[in-house]
Amino acid sequence: MSDKSPEQKIILSADSTCDLDAELKERYHVHYFPLHIILNEKDYMDNVDITPEEVYQEYYDHKVLPKTSAVNVEEYIEHFRPWVEAGCEVIHINLGHALSSSYQNCCIAASELGHVHVVDSCSLSTGTGLLVVAAGKMIAEGLDAETIAEKLRKRASNxxxxxxxxxxxxxxxxxxxxxxxxxxxxxxxxxxxxxxxxxxxxxxxxxxxxxxxxxxxxxxxxxxxxxxxxxxxxxxxxxxxxxxxxxxxxxxxxxxxxxxxxxxxxxxxxxxxxxxxxxxxxxxxxxxx
Structure with a gap:
């Protein structure tokens, strides 16, 4: 018998780089955290207040490309904290660790808060998105957060x-x-x-x-x-x-x-x-x- 209380929820979260479309994001109740895009010394939130077309145009016009910046520890803590304090378990799926320090920062935030299960997708874009969808399906099936996270880590190599x-x-x-x-x-x-x-x-x-x-x-x-x-x-x-x-x-x-x-x-x-x-x-x- 599960010791999970009936009101305890599992929240599904992911770096915005998982690139799901709006339909899948809504279907599996995915919460995004956007990475940073730094262009001309201004900090933008990826796909929130800047688009790829704007990035390309800036390169064509001025030969300037943006820098990308990982989500820091404090940002992840503030992202997760309301759910943890509400008694939820959180599964967060990151961009592959070779591409960004977001995964390491997320792990530090999770260790501070507890109840956050971090998964390194070992991928990018909708490669990460495939694991997000798999997580959404397992949550719907009623699996517990720790089991889901472990299964996702094993599936990354597929x-x-x-x-x-x-x-x-x-x-x-x-x-x-x-x-x-x-x-x-x-x-x-x-x-x-x-x-x-x-x-x-x-x-x-x-x-x-x-x-x-x-x-x-x-x-x-x-x-x-x-x-x-x-x-x-x-x-x-x-x-x-x-x-x-x-x-x-x-x-x-x-x-x-x-x-x-x-x-x-x-x-x-x-x-x-x-x-x-x-x-x-x-x-x-x-x-x-």
Whole structure:
């Protein structure tokens, strides 16, 4: 018999970088905490008072890219405190620890407050979002917070997140790629696939595609879906940083023709993700069993 009192609730919280759409956020009652975007010495809240389009425009106009900043310990404490004081348990799912110190800061806040169960997604964007949705389902099933958090930590290595970049300009501007590599890739029309390491959230370059974006995206989708024998077909995300509808439609059509998923959600990446990748970045994100 559970010792959880009937009125005790489990609150589901996540870094805003999980990039869920409004429907899923509402369905699973997800509370976001936005990361910081610092542009021209002004501090913005990611996807609250600044958009990826504004970030791109500032780069085009003035060659200035924002810096991203983790959520600090005190901010997490203030975020969680009202729920803990109300007798709730909190599950919070973070951006992968290799990408941000938010996870470490969240752990410190949780140890101070108690009753907060922190999960390192070891991923980014809707790779994190897949774990948020899984948590929402388990909460609905009545599992306790500690059990849910432990299951999520084990599932992190089943999450597969990757993106195709249309240009290396933004990676280069952010210091994540040499000018020679960026110039060479852009001249050769190379579109690298960036793959997320699902053990820490770090990013590495996978296959380098050549050609027009429409053809590259179709090939990329087929490659990713044929790469794993045991894909969980409950949910797939198509996540982009701002791209025309024709590319999204082509990707969704390719997914539908290749494999049947119960749900496909198309979402837009937060500024934290988009400012490093630039416009016309698109990825498919899914889980294996």
């Amino acid at each position: 999450i597969h997140a990757s993106f195709v970049l249309d240009t290396l300009t933004f990676l280069h501007a952010g210091g994540r790629c040499s000018s020679l590599a960026a110039l060479g890739a852009n001249m050769l029309k190379l579109k690298p696939c960036i793959e997320v390491n699902n053990h820490d959230g770090s990013m590495g370059v996978g296959k380098k595609y050549r050609g027009s974006l429409d053809k590259v995206l179709v090939k990329y989708v087929k490659d990713q879906l044929s790469k794993y024998a045991d894909i969980d077909t409950d949910l797939l995300f198509i996540t982009h940083s701002g791209i025309s509808q024709e590319y999204i439609d082509a990707v969704k059509k390719t997914v539908d023709e290749t494999m049947k998923f119960k749900e496909i959600h198309i979402t837009k990446a937060s500024c934290t993700i988009s400012c490093h990748c630039g416009p016309n970045t698109l990825g498919i994100l899914f889980e294996t069993k």
